[in-house]
Amino acid sequence: MARPPRGPFGSTPPRPPHTRRPGDAPGRYLPARSPARPVLAGLLLAALMLLAGCAGLLGREEARPKPGTGPRDGGRDPVVYGFYTEPEPEAGLPGSLETMRRHARDLDVIVPFWFRLTESGDGTIEPYGAPEAARRREVIAEAHRRGIRVELILHNLLYGSGQRSAETARRFLRDEAAQERAARGILDLIRQEGYDGVHIDLESVPPEERPRLTGFVRRVRQALPRGKLLSIAVFPRDREDRDDRNTGAYDYAALGRLVDAFILMTYSEHTAETGPGPLASRDYADRMLRYAVQHVPREKILLGLGGFGFDWGGSGLPRYLSHAQAVDLARQRSVPVRWDNAAQVPFFTYSENGEDHAVYFEDARSWAAKLELARRYGVGGVAIWRLGMEDEGGWREISRLLR
Secondary structure (H helix, E strand, O other), rough: OOOOOOOOOOOOOOOOOOOOOOOOOOEEEEEHHHOOOOOOOOOEEOOOEEEOOOOOOOOOOOOOOOOOOOOOOOOOOEEEEEEEEEEEHHHEOOOOOHHHHHOOOOOEEEOOEEEEEOOOOOOOOOEOOOOOOHHHHHHHHHHHHOOOOOEEEEEEOOOHHHHHHHHHHHHHHHOHHHHHHHHHHHHHHHHOOOOEEEEEEOOOOHHHHHHHHOOOHHHHHHHOOOOEEEEEOOOOOOOOOOOOOOOOOOOHHHHHOOOOEEEEOOOOOOOOOOEEEEOOHHHHHHHHHHHHHOOHHHHHEEEEEEEEEEEEEEEOOOOOHHHHHHHHHHHHOOOOOOOOOOOOEEEEEEEEEEEEEEEOOHHHHHHHHHHHHHHHHHHEEEEEOOOOOOOOOOHHHHHHHHO
């Protein structure tokens, strides 16, 4: 049975129609670069890209104001987004379906990692890491029965290197016909499969494409039928740097006016391209939120919560781990999981074949520290990367501190 509406999005999701990795840039999807991750992997960080727009479809410049303004305003409960993936057996990672079912009461929106732009950048949308269309419709219908909305994702990740993602984004954003094609493809998928909106996750966008990226998001806003949601994922920052290869393309203020949810991928402090360290220390999340609320309506901001970890050490990229895998690894190596009191995250170290390893990950306690920040800043909620990898105890903290 669908639960009563909550969160700044208002009404209960509509029923479906009757027929109805390492990532390319440091961030959410970097882990997918791990050799152990399957095709879908790489969608880690972590995160969320881009949708397509069509200049002349339905008219609406900015997102409509929402009734709730965050956890401390006395209005509706904050929003919880969950990124959804299929199982990745080669990496020993479960899919997201069981978590969605088990925690439906604390989920408002899921974003299945199912679609991306083709590398040509011509605006064609291709399934990636996705089940067949019939199975996709079944998942969407089940989410709707449980009162959860579903957003279609469009990203530009996992072609290989980050440079390839950057070039795909550049070609796409500089081609009006490509954007038109993508917008129509998005609308077709919404009609055919019953999505409640679109999630834009364009990463590695060259900084000089900043105006075009904003223009594209505006096109998507105008293209979407009334009542459909629009969200975007961005790399967080604590200062303006228009030349930064990860954050320079995001015009926070302009994008914040256009979208319904502005998701900070705040699990990118240390990544597969850096040395060992917290994925999101408390101070890091604090600085990113402090900057964001100065430029984006705080009721639209969602703080990213990572459910994963990294094992740095040895040769090559760090291993991408779920919470359960991290805890099991510490047990196998007979080492204690320690607590970094400054960063407010768990970690442990061990040695293997003469090489030192450091493992940082997230758990219920580290989530609680960041949920307290979300409450303090009065932002609109949180977004979890990704469902099925997190510490089960983290859901108790969401219920205790956010709901």
